[in-house]
Amino acid sequence: MxxxxxxxxxxxxxxxxxxxxxxxxxxxxxxxxxxxxxxxxxxxxxxxxxxxxxxxxxxxxxxNPKSGLRMLIVIVGFAILYGISYAFASDATNADIYEKAHVTPGISKFIGGGLIMTYILVGITILSLAAASIRKMFN
Known part of the structure; x- marks a missing residue:
């Protein structure tokens, strides 16, 4: 098969x-x-x-519903993280380039939420690597 x-x-x-x-x-x-x-x-x-x-x-x-449930929890976690990031994002479109590219305040906020989420995930990754290295030094 x-x-x-x-x-x-x-x-x-x-x-x-x-x-x-x-x-x-x-x-x-x-x-x-x-x-x-x-x-x-x-x-x-x-x-x-x-x-x-x-x-x-x-x-x-x-x-495999049990593993699928874990995957679903991760997806919900990402959605919550994006919601928090979206809440902190600005919808400002001050520059002329935004008008030329037809970027609306909604699009600006959507992109800002994605960028903030990326920054948070990079920060979590760096902290995880540092914590793993420190834990390895003491073991």
Whole structure:
């Protein structure tokens, strides 16, 4: 069963790679006239990726509910952390560049929340590494 699934996935990957390579060559040869086709293919690949990103965790959760519950707790933790980060983010769009790029206050706050969350996660990572090193020194 696993060998069959692996074989199907390998063939599917080769087909997707071949189509992408052909579109790349056609885009390179024909220029901008292929832009819509290449973008459509990119949207298809993006949608397929999103379906897999949602589908595999659901399948994993169904097969192993206990581990899935841990994963769900982590996802809820990230959502709470982002909510806190979003609350601290500013929606200021003072510079002219924001107006030229059509950045609204909502988009600015969304991006700010993501940046603050990234800073918090980097800080947690650095503190974890430091704590592990200090603990290793005393053991």
């Amino acid at each position: 696993t060998d069959t699934i692996n074989k199907i996935l390998q063939i599917g990957l080769l087909v997707v790679f071949a189509i992408s390579a052909i579109l790349f060559v056609l885009f390179y040869i024909n220029g901008e006239s292929m832009t819509d086709t290449v973008l459509t293919w990119a949207y298809i690949l993006f949608a397929f990726t999103i379906m897999l990103l949602i589908g595999f965790p659901i399948a994993f959760f169904i097969k």
